[in-house]
Structure formats: C-alpha cells, structure tokens
Amino acid sequence: MKQNIKNIALTVLCGSLLLSGCGSDDNDTVIIETGPVKTFNVDGDVAKVVNKHDVFTYPMMSVTGKMVTATTLVFTPKGNAPQGGWPIVVWAHGTTGAADKCAPSRLALASPEKQLIMGLVQKGYAVIAPDYEGLGNDNVPHPYLHLTSAANSILSAIHEARKFYGDELGREWSVIGWSQGGHAALAAAEYQKALLGYKFKGTVAIAPASYLAETLNYGMGVANQYAGSVQTLPVAKQIAGTLYGYAAIVSSGIKAANPTFNYNQAFLADKVDIAKNAELECSPQVAEKFRDDIDLFLSSSSNGGFSAYQALQPKFLLDADVRAYLSENLPAQNKITNKVYVYQGTGDTTVPAQITVDYLLPDLIAAVEKPDHLIFRAKPDATHQTIMTDYTSELVDTVDSLMKE
Template sequence: MKKNVLTVLMLSSGLILTACNDSNNDSERPPSDNIDVNHIKDPVVGTPTAYSLTDMSAIAADSVVLTYKMKGISGNEVQATSLVFTPKTAAPAGGWPIVAWAHGTTGVADICAPSRNVMNPAIQSMIAKFLALGYVVVAPDYEGLGEPGNKELHPFLNLKSEGYSITDAVVATRNWLGNKASSKWVAVGHSQGGQAALGAAQYAARANLDYKGTVAVAPASHLGLILSAGELSVANAPPAKQIPVYASLDTFTALITAGLRDTNPNLTYNQIFKSPTDQIAQNAETVCYDTLGQQFGVAMGKYAAMNGTLNGYPRTVDGFMSLPVVKTFLDKDSQALQVQIKTPITIYQGGADTTVPIVATNALNATAQAFGTQVNYITNPSWDHNTAYALNIDNIVADAKEMLSAR
C-alpha cells in the first residue's frame, strides 16, 4: 500500500518536474488564451429576472438572475446564467468593485444550478459581508449549468470553461450596471469554485478589466491523485468506512464523465464504470451531486449487506484514467496554475480535508512555485473541506478587500 501511495505521489510530481525542466520556458509567457479578449456584442440577454429563492432583500438592492453570452468550450458563443447582487449603498465615484463568487460542486444538470436553488447560509453570510462593503457580487452558474436552452451539460471541472464563465459574467454585469460598476474585480471560490477562481486568474485578461487577485479555498486539483489517494485511504477499511469515500469518488468520476461527454459524445459510461454501476453513473446527467452520491452509496450498502464486504463490487473500470480523453482532462484541461500568474493568489487548505486532500493542494502549490507563481498558502491541520471555508469567511472577505484596495 505504501508503495502504491508513493507511486501516486511520484506521478503527480511529474507535472512539477516537467515544469521545472521546460527548456522552452513557457512559464514566463502568458497563455495564448489570455489574449482572447471578450468582444461579445450585447452580452446581456433580455432583462435580468428576480432571484427570490433566498430572501436577500435585507442586504441587497437587487438580487437577479442575469442571462449572458459567453464563449463556450466549443469555441462558439453560448448563453449562461449568473446571480448578481448589488449593494444598498450608492455607487461611489468609479463604481462598485466586483467580487466574482465561484460555487462548489452541485452537479452538471441544469436543475443543479445555484440560481435555481436556495442559497447555503454560509455563502449568504459571505455575500452579505461583501455587499456591506459596497461590492457587487457576481455568482455565475458556469457554462451549461442552468443555461436557458437546456442543450448542454456543464463541462465539470474544465478550467478554461470555468474561467470564461467567470470573466464573461463579470463583463456582462458591467454592461448591465454601466458606470455603477467599477473595472476592479476579484475572484473568490471554494472547492470546484476554488479551482474555477484559479481559472479566472489564468484567463483574467479576457475581461480586459482591472483584475486584482483570487482567493481559493480547498481548490480541486490533481484529480488523478485525489481519486487514487482516496481509493488507497480506505482500501483496508470496513465497508461502513469505505462506502462514503467510494460513493464520493464515484460521484465525482461520473460528473467528470458527464461533462466530457458533451464534447466527446462517443465516450460511454461503460468505458468508465463496470456494469451495472454504469447505470447509476449515467444519472449524473439528470440528478444533482447529493442525490447521485446517495444512489452510489445505497447500491454499495446493499452489496455489503449481502456479502459482508465490498470486495468484488463493480465500480470503475481498471485503467479508465488512461483513456486518452480522460488522461488529457486530468493532466491538462482540469489543472490550474500550469502557467505563471503574476497577480495575487491566496489559498486556504485544511489538513483534515478528505474531499480535496492537502497532499493535492500541496502539489498544486509546488506546481505554482515551479512556474514562478507566488501563492499565499494558508493551512490548518484541523480544517476539513467545509470548515476551511466556513471558519475563514471573515479572512476571505478581508483578503478580497485588501486586493481590491491595492493600487
């Protein structure tokens, strides 16, 4: 088991070693995508509609769902949705600064979009603090998640798609608010949203505005490492401890598969999952994260009750991470900080996090350093995936304020 863990860590470190030994010195050049400035004409679609699933009237002047145009993963213009909250204070000279909030994993189906659901109380608390400081909060659903046409699935954890979802939502919001909104903006996110916020840092130039920095909490990264390390962490545990871990891992794998299928329709669930688990996995396209995880867990529980073990339970296909489309996604399309970022980045990570283990974020930080990116990396051994965010809301708000105040 120790040998397998070492192998996983060495494979993950390969990205870092490659960065250090790149003779072309690509780390000193911005990615070509960063010159892809948003020139979309009339980026706001129709008139924003009221968001009332969570009552924000005490803290926000406007709470709306804004439909906007963005450049999609296919390279074509698509429509997406975003929550937008404006402060009750009068806009100052130069306009309200903008905070882009990138949400954590909800699923890939439109029904899972935050704009179609009640807001988490901790997120509501954070947004209230930003509004009290006189900031506009832009909270995109991401490409394909909640989009009006119900034509595409969300490209789950695709860094560029998430980055463009954020930059183009910020551009559309400024178009809607006019001179009430400042050109200054920052990105803040947790979990999938932490990764998305790092994507916004990489592709910030697309907005062609005064981007000031990113705060990312427990950002998803090194997904192959997370999946492999998760498997090993409970390999010899009893079923009661294995089931929640395996169900979570399989849920993320199913969501990744669903997201990949939008641009790779020939990819099938039975290439990733063994039968009959592939039938559960395909539900990723219609149900949300929590429900899908429960379905995986219930099936495992029934098997364990009958057999006293999960040995032999049909989960993922051996070697599925080596499929070319999956490997490209894991190594490249989902991975943040593989170019140098010169704007401020703060990352919070807990040592007790079992969703995004600290070993993955340590590797992310090492990758960033290898490319010359400086990260303010803050860790605590007692934080788990949720408390790394919930216990640091005041710090996150202060970080964003400091970034927006910098000249």
Template sequence: MKRSNIALAMTFSISALFLSACNDDNDSNQRDNQKDKSFVSETSYTYESEGLGDLSAASSIKVMNYKMPNVLGKTVETSALVFFPKIAKPKDGYRVVVWAHGTLGVADKCAPTNTPLNPNFKNYTAKNLLEQGYVIVAPDYEGLGGAGEHPYLHIPSEARSAQYAVKAAKEYYGQQLQGSWMSVGQSQGGQASLGIAEYANNDATYKGAVAGAPASSLDKIILEVAPEAIDTLPQSAAIDTYATLLSYAALTGVGITSYEPTFGYQGIFGSAKAKEIATLAKTECLGEIVEAYKQDIQSYVVDNPTAKVSEYPGIDVEAFKNDATIQKFLTDYSQPTTKKLNKPIYIIQGKYDTNVPYVITQALYDAMYSSGTKVELKTVDIVPSAANPVVNGSHTGAILAANESGELVQFIKQNMPAQ
C-alpha cells in the first residue's frame, strides 16, 4: 500500500509539474501573442451621431486604437476611424477600403478622430463606398492619433499606418471581415495610397490603389513649376496657391523633426516673417497656416506693387537645395516609387490643379507605366468656375469628380467586389 500511495503521490506531483510547465508555456505564448497584436481598443467617436446623421449608409463610426512601429523603430499607439455599412455582411465577410486622408496638419487637434468628418470625404467617397457595402478604415497616421510628431509626407510611415490599421481591424473584427483590402487617398493621401501599394506589393490580400492628385517631386514643384505657374494666375489665386505651398513646406519641416529632432526647419524659409509663420505648423492646422502666409504675402504685394507674387521671400532656394536633411527626405522618404508594382493603380488628376500640378503627376504616371505597372491616369480637365469651384478640375475636385461619375467606385468593385 505504501509503495502504491507513494507512486500515486509521485504521479500527481509529476502531473502537477507538467501542467504547471504547460501553463507557463501558455502564459508565455499569450504574452508573445499579445505583444504581436496591433489592436488596442475600440472607443466612441465624439462626432458619431452627427456623422451617422449625414451618412445614412453607415451603421456605426468608431475609433480604433492600435499599435505600430514608428519612424524611430519604436512601438507607438495611434488611431483610425472605422465605418461599418448598413448593408448586411456577405457570407465570407466585408471587404475593407483604407481611406488615406489629405493634408490636415501635424498637430493632434487636426486628426480625423478629433474632428467632425470632412465634408468632401463624407459626402462623396465615404457615402459611395458605404452604399456599396465596404467597411472603411481611415487612419489618422502616425503622430496624429498619438504621441510624437506626425512625419508628414513620409511614405514608409504612411504605409505602416495603413497596414497596421488593417492588421488591427482583422484582429478585432475577425470573421466580420473577408480579408481583402484596397487603398484610396487624395493629395497627401494620394501619395500615401501609392506608398501603401508599394509596401503591400507582396500582400496577397491587398488588391490595388486609387490616388487622387498624389504629392510627388516636391522639390521640382517648389523650385521650378510653382514659381512659373503662380505668376500666370490672377493675383488672389496666386497668393492662395503660394501660401498653400509654403504651408506644405512648413508641415514638411516640422514632420522631419519626428525623426531628426534637432532639424532647423526654419532655415529653409526666406524671411524672418516666413520663418515665424512656419512655426505655426507645430500647433495649428492647415487652414490657419495658409491664412497666416496669405496675409503676409498680401502685405508684401501692397508694399511692393511692382513685384510678382512669386518674388515673396517664402523659400530660401539655396538653403533648400543645399540642406542634406531636406534632400534625403525628398529622395528617400517622400517620392512614390516608379518600380513595377503588381497591383492595379488608378490615378486621378485635375488638369488645372495648382497644388499638385498636372505635369508632375503626368511624369509620375509615365514612369510607372514604363516600369510595367498596370496604371491608369484619369484626367479631369474641366476648368473650375466661380459657381463650381471645387468639383471638376481643382486640387480636391478631381477625386470628387471621379466619385460623381462613378469611376472611382467602379475601379474598386472591378478589383475587389464587395460581395
């Protein structure tokens, strides 16, 4: 009996040790799995009721918080808006469209999750996609939805912001999502959408990109195309265009400090006042920065009645050309790839766009096409008018026109049917 009892006791002891070891392994695996997860939480969106009131095709609008690697290689938390349609879920789950937003600013208060829905996005792209039955994931981007500066126009960061948002959505919503996804964006978001296509090129679940007026060749725009084009515009339009370009430059400078904290971005501006206004990019959104530059350019024109708008000392050309940090940003981080992509690309460009000139996008398209990428360029060539200043030809109007015609949604449906 004693031997039997001892043997039984030993059996229980060994079993207990084995189970304990298994539990330790499970705990370790759970910790590892948790560490690898991107999803953090789903929280309420302050403006959900207002958004749902305008978007009759949406059943919910939530804020999804998730983790991603930042430009310094550290794991950070950011956020995205997630829109579910009212259309019943397909048997195999909803398809996802990532909306990459255009320039808003780099301050946290400018983030989509902190503001009401942009009217153009809400009334056109979001409305049309939700009506077809797509889920929309709209990232704030790194630094806008969380700690740190937003690396404005930094393609690897924009792409990771989207990829990890999709990863988090798949983790949390599970079988509600089928797995396939595409990207759509305008301006900064157009550039981001092309960047997403580059970085998701080997992702079988990624099906293609729409890019409206994608930012590219920033140095060529600032130093060559813009100065010549600005002086062909009516003075008020010239001032507005130059003020907008200078605001983009200020946001770029502040964005670079996200990974080069000591970068003296003010040095690329040409006057004391232009340098001072550039610092607004740290705390204000695009509209406020543009307005400050407009007022200073207007003062310059009044004080120098024979001067051209392009002669306003906004950019120090030599400093811009010779700054190694700026040049690295232009060549390594901000230019969409022209290497062959194996995903279909649809570029929409207004012929009379003064922010991203048509000739710049045409050159990008030509390079992508020559590399073998399946890319289409949709040109919107109707001149904007006072009665219809947005749709048909202006910077933001091109993607709206493609929405109105149904061509944007048709491209999405063709490459990723909603059902």
C-alpha cells in the first residue's frame, strides 16, 4: 500500500481545519465535546522536570473518513522556550490495548516511559505522546497497527498541538517509538513530508512490530520448544498468551478499519468470545484470558498437550481481509529520507530479532535514501521489556544526536 503523500497531507489538513469539503458531513462526525486541555496527573519526580503536563484534545480524520476526537499528552521543559520554540520529540507508545481505558492519557505515567520522557524533557525537548486514533475516544474503535492511521495520529498531534500552544513549540521534530510505537514511528518517517512547514530529523524504532503472521508462527514455534518440560511450560504459556492476545487486538484493528470483519474469520468459534475481550480489556488482561483457556485445555488428560491447543482458524492467514490488512500495513513501503535507528533485543519473544533481521531490515535497506541512514543496534539477550528499561539513557542520547544533526 504505497499511499500518496498528498493524500496523507490532505488528511492532516482536513483533521486540523474541519473542512466540509474533505468528505465528512454531520452524520460522519464523531466528536466528543470537551475542553482542549486538561492537566495530566504526574508524580513528584516528573513534576520537578516538566512545566506543562497536559492532555490535549483535538480533531483528526479517521481511517473511515470520519472526523473524530483524538488525544495526546504534551510535556514541556521548565523555563522559557528558546527562540523558535521547544523542539519536539514524539513518543509513540507500545501496545496497551484497543479499549479506551487503555489509552496512555487515561493511565498513570510509569516506567520505562516515565524515565524516557523525563530524560527527553531534561535535554530541552517538548514531548508529544499521542494516544493514537480511537484510544481515549469512547465512540471510535482503534485501528491497531494500521500504518496510515498511526502516521496520521502522530502528524495530526504535532500540527494541532503547535496550532494551540503556538510559538512555545518549535518546528523541528523527531519520533521514537517502542513495539506498536516502533511501527508507528516508521509510519511517521514514511509520511513526514505531509507535515508541511516542519523539519523532520529522524526516527528511533525500538523492537518495531512488523510481519505479524511471521511473528506469530515464529513465536508459537518458540513456545512449543519451551512446552517440552514441566519447568519451562509456564514460559510457553506466557509466550502463547501474549501472541494470541496480540492476534485478538489485531482482529479488533481490522474490524475498526473494516466494520464488516468478524472475529470468526481469524478465531475458532469457541475462542471468539475470548478474542472479543480485545475491545473491552487492556492487552495484559486479554493475554491472561488466553492463558487461562490454555490452562483449562491442559487440565484434560486426553487433550494431546500444549501443542494441540488451537485458538486461531487453521487457514486464517488465507482470509482475504486478514491477508490484506497484514500486507497493506507493513512499514517501509515508501521512501524514507532521514535517519532511522532500529533497536532490537536478541532475547525478545514478542518481536523476535529474527523477524526484524530477516524481514524488516531488508525492507528498510530498500526504503532509506542513503545506506548510512539505517543504523541497527542489536542488544544481546535484551527482552521486549529490557530493551527499554536497560537502555533508556542510550535511547535519549540517540534522539538527542538526531535532533542536533
């Protein structure tokens, strides 16, 4: 899906100006009437280093062509903004879930995001952290891992925030994202030219989600290896529950973009109700429901063991809607003109290093304009969590170096 940059630019423009000529009318508008800014509660550590800590509400165009309400967190440093405004770093969050209560603006700021945002603010950057389309808006579903929705969520947040905050925010920006946010950061890099009048500096993608079908197959293979002994069976269930949970959230994303999609196109009939929890619960709870179901399955002595458990339709990857969504929303489909740093832990079972190296990196090599614009940093034995927690300072420094080039 090589979408024209002009189309994305029109989406940002429509979202910011509420133009009636952008294909939206009163029947297509899903706007929540709220004030544009509310204070986002932070703890004492954060309060010491930030000035503004806001939840900012604004309009944007959805993937279905409707005007919807969107939300973003905005953090600014202490003191007076420099001439030209605080340069902007976008923080693209990892998977929290598809339910509105999972929007970061509705949750407490916690590690490792807390340390990252504090580090960036202390370096002199305003941090804009969008919830993404549909999160934080009770009337709109979240199109999880939808490439242009993710890009538009980031570009619209920047454009609308600067319109509201004025010269306090600058026009130079970069983006850093983790997992789902790594996917979103790469999407923003592809479509950044749609944000007219700004200077894009580059991207840091941490364990970026990509090639979901291959990730699922690889991850389940790893889970089956761990299932071979009683001692490691809990690890197998942990991995499997996470992967099935992500498959459920992806299904909710397909439905958000294509309301005719049904969960039974991906999941077995007796697992559909579990998968539908993706619309109601956050990602840890969705994963836990699948782990509970695995435990129930294993409690039967005649079930054939862990490897016999099935939640997905045997040929779900051949379903036309699933296949189209997965292929159309792969990152690195358009030319990327600025530097891209990719951080990947070799011990990651959620976004396996093999998927990033074998599938995503070749696409990025083809997408970047210059060979030295792609910098891959593998971290030995780092997991999906420790790639963030153990390398926060390095990640902040990498963003800082991008912004200063």
